[in-house]
Amino acid sequence: xxxxxxxxxxxxxxxxxxxxxxxxxxxxxxxxxxxxxxxxxxxxxxxxxxxxxxxxxxxxxxxxxxxxxxxxxxxxxxxxxxxxxxxxxxxxxxxxxxxxxxxxxxxxxxxxxxxxxxxxxxxxxxxxxxxxxxxxxxxx
Numbered sequence: 207x208x209x210x211x212x213x214x215x216x217x218x219x220x221x222x223x224x225x226x227x228x229x230x231x232x233x234x235x236x237x238x239x240x241x242x243x244x245x246x247x248x249x250x251x252x253x254x255x256x257x258x259x260x261x262x263x264x265x266x267x268x269x270x271x272x273x274x275x276x277x278x279x280x281x282x283x284x285x286x287x288x289x290x291x292x293x294x295x296x297x298x299x300x301x302x303x304x305x306x307x308x309x310x311x312x313x314x315x316x317x318x319x320x321x322x323x324x325x326x327x328x329x330x331x332x333x334x335x336x337x338x339x340x341x342x343x344x345x346x
Contacts, residue, residue, distance in 0.1 A: 231287055235279075241272065242308070242311070255321075266318065284298065285299075320345075
């Protein structure tokens, strides 16, 4: 009997863990943590394939402010890939007009393409000199 109960509890934990796996989250932005993490409908989403400077830096503060201005009041459609990093689901988010918000941050010089995770899909969007101006995370 104990084994059956343990199995049922483990199954519930697994189902809860994968509740947002490979699905879409549609809703208003409720918070911007930094230039590569937004919260939509209470779900923290790490933007896949972009590398933004940390908030503790001047560039990070500027990038976060730019993200806040860009997504303020917007509804996002986020396509999660099923992966997690820390407390965040990983995905790509689009505005109602179809703009990839990670691509916008990169094109405006507030983030870099993280080829390790993006496969290079944002590389051509980086403005000239962005790689020398913005620090890149060690995992990219």
